Amino acid sequence: MKGLKKIALVSAIAAISAGAQAELKSLDDSVMGEMTGQAGLTIDLTANVEVGEIAYKDGGFISMTDMKLGGAGITAAGAAVGANTVLDNITIYIDVAGAGESNADFKFGLEAQVNDYIADSPATGLADLAAQTTDATQQAAIGAYALHRSNGGAADVTSIADLLETSTGAADGAIADGDLVIHLGTTNGYDDSVAGSEKFDGVDFGMTLGEVALRKSDYVVGSSVDPLAPAAAANTVLVSGIELAGKIGPVDIIIDEDTSKLAVSAYFQVAGGVAGNAAANAMKFDFMDVEIGRFAMNNSRGANKLATAGYAHAAAVVSASSKGLFVDVKDFSADMDMEDIYIGGTSIGSVYITDLEVTATMDVYGH
Template sequence: MSTLSVHSSRSTLAIACLAASSFSFPALADFTPLDDSTMASVTGQAGVSIELETRLSIDHLTWTDEGSLGVNGLRLSGHNDTVLDNLKLTIDIAGEGEVLPHGFSEIARRANAGQIDTSNPDVADALAKYSVAGDFGKQFNSGDLVIHLGATDYGDPTSLQDTLQAVDFELAIDSITTSGTDGTTNLFSDIHLQGYVGPTDLVIRNGGNSTRTLTNGNTVSGSELQLDTHFEVTNGNLNWDAADLIFIFNFAAVGIEGLQIHNRRGDDTLGHFGMAHATAKLSRGTGATSGKEGLSIHDVEFRADIDMPVFKVGGTSIGSVQFTDFVISDTTMLVYGH
């Protein structure tokens, strides 16, 4: 039997929201959504906005099977251990064909108003991509639950830098370990990342009881959680003690300093404003070969440039390492117990 335990030194709104969201997933098939007009009659407005500030810390998070995997000393905050703030969540239940904020639609809105120069290729791309039916965003179907994370205050409306750096974050983890009868092994240690969170969208598509078949033959539910996020890591350090990267590179005994993750080089920068980009979809799924039912994670894509200016092996620097146009795509996973 596997168990998961969390020991946290703080209770936060973020944990409560996460728990509430988690409890709702098994009931998706029986969920009857409210449209905007119904919601407006209850709340007096169509949709809800939440201005959020928080600081999250967890002393120990442990998954126990025959052995255990532990995340120790996790902290999520603003830069320099300040409060993570200037966050604004907009939550809407879409009507049929409704256009709601998504991605860089705020930049498209400002470009259309003449506040931002459209000679910038990224700005021009955003204006073309997010201009929909006389509004700015993405068009959704009736009953889709749309959560858009942006900033409360974007600063100077004519400044792209202010917009892209409106929400700063800092993530620190003391260690990630695995334990068993033979002792404890550090996988990673002294993780410390600083950067900026760009537009992030969570969409629960209202697909009812419909299903579809992926290219690998797996069957997945038409009601799915869709994640789309942009972010940038401007300075990061970590020790890669013993672990594999996507089952290809073993970086044991490696130390990385000055880590940067962005998208400013190569052939796929257009539309990303220099930020790394990740997307994924999650739903109930059934394996075509195994017949097992579990959590399907599909249509996964990650695009970034990665800079490691100080790359140490065994405590000694061997120079710098760069990845340009680092892309993970066409990736599907089915997760189930055994």
């Protein structure tokens, strides 16, 4: 199992670092000699990623072209407010648990982010945190989160370790010897670079995608982005002009050494397009002639308003099944906005969904 653990660790590092410039910190000779030691790895990540085409072949093809990932500034809406074009301010912690270690020895979820905020800012505790930012939305989110905790609410909507329990209350999902633990958070959680505009600075991101299209079985892979031998335009474009930006909150991943299951818990905010600005729409579903002017997903309304610091939340467990790949969605919760919806060039208004909550299971296999 030691060999497998090291392979899993190296694979995780390679996946996170692909196409990126990463700084490895706090690595002395003893840590380099024993990568699975308790000291672990810390990676500060800065990246821009561009992909000309991703093509999936079954009989015919689904192709995705002109994909870019960076800071929020790569989108039209982000550029308009001067957002950074680089995906940065990310710190990733990677550890393999040792004998005697438990959940308390590792960073998790919103609790880890709040503790980072306190450490990075002049705050002396949770009660003092809201006073450190001039942003009214952040102040409201911190206040709602504090109220949630004082009323007995858990630090996270779903504890990452609890996801691996075999049954409710079994308490057998806790981190134990040999488990791989990955936590993504912010490098600098507090921005006071401009006096009077202090804020808690999360990981902003931007993602653009040219189009997703269907193509016939004789399609030549890569030809849609080859200027010397371009492919014919796709007859059926599923979606095009995607421009999404937002914030990445805390992300936690555990691979359980005993069961070979992967658990993930992620907090995020997504916003795309500008309502009323056709030149900066969020996306277009070409084959249905439907456009969405502005799209947003967060936690800003409803019964649990801002309790997760304004983030939408997704949590799932992934494992092998008798058929193929089993995905158990433990929690997907968000508020969702779709504004300026056009069908056939005519506006049909906007749609707002509050307190969306989903649990589901999926068995994925070939046929």
